Amino acid sequence: MDLKKSERIALSDLSANVQADTIEVTPMREPDHKWEFADAAGHEHKWRMFEHSSAAIETCKIEDYLDEEGTVALRYVCAECGEVISPKYVAPCFRSFVLGNHSASINGVEVTREEGELALAVVAAMNGGGE
Numbered sequence: 001m002d003l004k005k006s007e008r009i010a011l012s013d014l015s016a017n018v019q020a021d022t023i024e025v026t027p028m029r030e031p032d033h034k035w036e037f038a039d040a041a042g043h044e045h046k047w048r049m050f051e052h053s054s055a056a057i058e059t060c061k062i063e064d065y066l067d068e069e070g071t072v073a074l075r076y077v078c079a080e081c082g083e084v085i086s087p088k089y090v091a092p093c094f095r096s097f098v099l100g101n102h103s104a105s106i107n108g109v110e111v112t113r114e115e116g117e118l119a120l121a122v123v124a125a126m127n128g129g130g131e
C-alpha cells in the first residue's frame with residue numbers, strides 16, 4: 001500500500017511502529033568447561049573460559065593441518081609434547097540473538113527507520129502533551 005500524495009494522515013490517527021529483526025547466532029557447539037584431559041605425557045588440558053563466551057586451552061597451541069579431503073583445518077596440539085588434543089564440546093545452554101535490520105511503518109506504510117522513529121516521537125509528544 002502506498003500513500004498517495006493527496007492523502008493525509010490526521011495526527012490523531014497516527015500510529016507508528018519501529019522494530020528490529022532478531023537474528024539467531026547460537027553457536028552449534030560451545031566448549032565443555034567440565035572437560036579435563038591428561039595426555040600421554042601427563043600434561044593436563046582444559047578449557048579456560050573468557051568473557052563474551054570465548055574460550056581457549058592455554059596449554060595447547062593451535063596448528064593448521066591438511067585433513068582427509070586435503071583442506072586446511074585447525075586442531076589443538078599440546079604446547080609441550082605436540083600430542084593432538086580433541087577437546088570436548090557441548091550443545092549451547094542458551095540461544096543467542098543479535099538485532100538485525102530495522103523495519104518501520106507509519107499507519108501500516110513502510111518507511112525508513114528514521115521516519116518511523118520521528119513518527120514515534122510525534123505520537124509520544126501528542127500522548128504526553130495532554131491536549
Ligand SMILES: [Zn+2]
Binds near residue numbers: 039040042080081
Ligand atoms: Zn603434552
